[in-house]
Amino acid sequence: MIINKIIHYGKQTINQDDMDAVSNTLISELITTGPVTKEFEDSVAKYCDVKYCLAVSNGTVALHLASMYLLQKDDKVLTTPNSFLATSNAILYVGARPVFVDIQEDGNINLDLCEEYLKKDSSIKAIYAVAFSGNMVNQEKLKYLRETYKIKILEDNAHAIGAVYDGIKAGSCINSDCSIFSFHPVKHMTTGEGGAITTNNKELYEKLLMLRNHGMTKRDGLAPWEYEMTDLGINGRITDFQCALGLSQLKRLPEFINRRIEIAKKYDEAFKNTAVKPLYEFHGKSSYHLYVVQVDFTKLNITKEDLYNILKDKYSIVLQIHYMPINKQPYYKSLGYGDENIPNMDKYYEACFSLPIYPLLSNEEQEYVIKSLFEILND
Ligand SMILES: *Cc1c(COP(=O)(O)O)cnc(C)c1O
DSSP states (O other), rough: OOSSSSSSSSOOOOOOOHHHHHHHHHHSSOSSSHHHHHHHHHHHHHOOOOTTTEEESSSSHHHHHHHHHHHTTOOOOEEEESTTTHHHHHHHHHEEEEOOOOOOTTBOOOOOHHHHHHOOOTEEEEEEOOOOOOOOHHHHHHHHHHHHHOOOOEOOOOOTOOOOTTTETSSSTTSSSEEEEEEOOOOOSSOOEEEEEESSSSHHHHHHHTTBTTTOOOOTTTTTTEEOSSOOOOOOOOHHHHHHHHHHHHHHHHHHHHHHHHHHHHHHHHHHHSSOHHHHOTTTOOOOOEEEEOOGGSSSSHHHHHHHHHHHHOOOOOBSSOOGGGSSSSSHHHHTSOOOHHHHHHHHHHHHHOOOOOTOOOOOHHHHHHHHHHHHHOO
16 A cells, blocks of 8 residues: 555644634634633533633643642652653752652553652652553552642643543542643644643632733732732633634544544554554553554564664654653753663663554554554564
8 A cells, every 4th residue: 555645643633613613713802811711621621520620821831830839849749751751840840859750561650669759758749640641540549649648649631631540530630639631733632732730629720820820810909900919920821712622622522532442442453462562451441642562672683763764764654752761861860860760661661662543544544554563573
């Protein structure tokens, strides 16, 4: 089969309804954070079974704002090296200190190891857990750690909108203080750039509402033009036309997730009893932002880099690697990180890559990806 376009690991799905929603909002009087933003927030909250939702300019800002509320300077925060930079960067933004904990088999932070750390060190104040690839972290353990050690919990659900763990929806914050989403185009649904924080904590919600808008408030007793800045906030606002896109995409989200699950199932079938090992066996709980496989290159004639290059140059398939260990980034090294004892993460990084998965990936294209991969690996 000839595929005459480049196949990436993820991309957005935009239709006419999405475009109409955006243009209809663009001609309204108010185009930045206004009534459509509120409607989008209410819809996301309803979708997640959570009390409050605050839409913001991107997932990174969601993490930053949440950290401004949750953390104090010098707090230690347990987090995963297997995430996008933004998760631990947010901890640094507020002067707190990430502590990188090793991952377990499914790519998520190892919560048993977290407990070891918590037992030894009372300056650990929080866990930032990422639902890697769309697979939520063990909720019973999260609940246990939260209650036993009285720590703050943030769930980075940038990969996981639509995921469900034993009836607990991603973003419902049953076992966490708050959760964040990203609406970047590679994620399940998009607003161009965008993100959200969900929470059941009214105080957290109201504080972030203010911090999203420079830390400004208007209170009774002030003249009509007066405002007061009581906290150092940021501009974390999102526009109404982005939220119009979000509302339209949210309606289509169940269909997007079903298609992703279908693709994941098909990959699982194709890789049974082969050298390509899915990160975890198929299960319906994951909302499959990523489809990650591991290959033991030490047993093959080619390296991961060879595979990457051949797929790209000869087959026009661009793999992604999720993720390079954050603790080994030069900036983190300059802060003294990099030599953590995290053998599972290091081993995982040698072997992992993410295959194309997005609603518009056709059956034909997926078959082409599978066939190409085996052509190279069996060579
Ligand atoms: C995408 C992503 C973010 C950041 O979201 P942006 O909207 O790109 O700022 C944070 N954490 C994880 C795990 C992500 O995948």
